Amino acid sequence: MPVNNNILKIQRYIGSMPSLPTSVAKIMEICNNPKTSPIDLDRVIALDPVLMGKVLKLINSAYYGLQNQVTSLVRAIIMLGVNTVKNLALSTAILDKLADKSGFRALNMEGFWRHSLCVGVVAKMIAKKKGVEPQRLDEFFAAGLLHDIGKIPLNNALADEYIRAMGLADHERIPLHLAEKRSIDIDHAEVGSMIAEAWHLDGPIADAIRYHHDVALYEGKSADIVMAVAVADYYASREGIGFSGCLYPEKVAPEIFDRLGVPKAWLEEIDAAVAAEIEKASIFLKIKS
């Protein structure tokens, strides 16, 4: 990767990004462990008071319609169970990272967020369709949500250059990541990979961030997640759900559907279910502030 001025700016931006709170990484770890105990969960959420506040806010939101205010996490876990609180915490922690509106210039925050959410939702639906074990479903969701995280530094640290890259993609009718590479020397998957490294994210989520436009080059152990995110990304762009800046997405090669074991035609059947899932997940956005 050539080190030029743009890349230095991106590196500086990533350095200044609030690091992924320890709690998110820990919650991801805990979510993938079916034996998580209530005390582990309580401790990990309590590490981050802001996250804890948001989880409680969600529990007290209209979604559950609880008649009595829940003011402690211990009570929330006793009332709703470890699994429910675990999922709420994970989704809240991740969405929180994406829903920071400050400095969004080239890309529209709302559109970007919706696109990311759609990819998360569809990646998880693909995992369900494939019969992936339940404790891994959240990993598919998280990988989908975070796949375009590299666009945040591009959008914020290099807003003018990014607008030009989007213009180039539009003018030449090429996928955005190719235009990024041509005009900024680095694409959002590579930038995302730098963030994953800075946040000590590794494994399937980091792989999905890095390889969702380069599935054919991927040789690691998490091909199912990488392919699911690539297909979900294609679906979200094709259906115009949210907007990630890419008007001309690359088609997914037929062999990817074969390897994934999910027929392309299945994507035609999921519109209503995707809309309903996005609507549900939007509750998180509403409690953002």
Add this chain to the structure above:
Amino acid sequence: MFSVKIWGDRGSMPVPGPDTVVFGGNTSCLEVRCGKRLIVIDAGSGIRSLGDWIVRNDLKNGPIDADVFLTHTHWDHIMGFPMFTPIYVPGTTIRIRGPVNFEDETLEQIIGSQLSYRYWPVRQDELAAKITYQSLKETQLDLGDGVVVKTKYLNHPVLCLGYRIEYEGKAFVTAYDHEPFVNLFPTDPTDPDYDAAIAEEGNKAAKEENERIESFYGGVDLLIHDTQYSAKEYNASKIGWGHSSFEYAINAAHRARVKRLLLFHHDPNRSDAELQELELFYQEKICGKSSLRLDASREGMTINL
């Protein structure tokens, strides 16, 4: 008229056979009549006979109109829906309400997917009845005609609602499937994960949540409570399964000044002989100590409130 008829009271799975003739083998289904209003609670396998009865009894007076409340979407509480005859009768209106977990599909998808060719020869789209679905939370609904329904989350591995139905100054409550809240955090100071503040908060939360459930059915004329296990069975291996013991239900009903308690959601392995013995044992045990009237639920019994 305010009455409750039991069409199914078995937990987990229908268990027809010579050992379940007295108490019944069908899974949960209650028919509630509030004047001219028809309410059905749960669509377990018992709903099949109820549906046939409704067609014979109600249809001659005009189109069938029913409110169906599901306590939760576990299979034993929804499995009878495809054989609920009124859904095939043109002119029928059914409003289905129940809680749905955050992670799950919609209520319509969960219930309606039983009516797809892989499971059943008729698809949901082909039903003659007008059916609407509404996901329910903790709330209060005024159904009209003086019928009020209140809901309260219970403690079960999926979101599960208890229903309190009030009509003409009387009330009854369902508290199944339900397990008392317990402190899930370590309370033993020698446990390496012990934290005094958390242990105390956990004890307080569990106690208060149990008190809220008790106040939900405080003083009611009839409480239909989960009693799948004995305390011995519960403590030995069933903690966290989402069901109560006889001992817990009886003590809680007594504390809450419930007038009549129906032991419900019988374990599929419990024979008639065993249930009769347990019913008698607990009736004798509380005799003279509590004004609570107590019986084990029997399929076909009607309770007039």
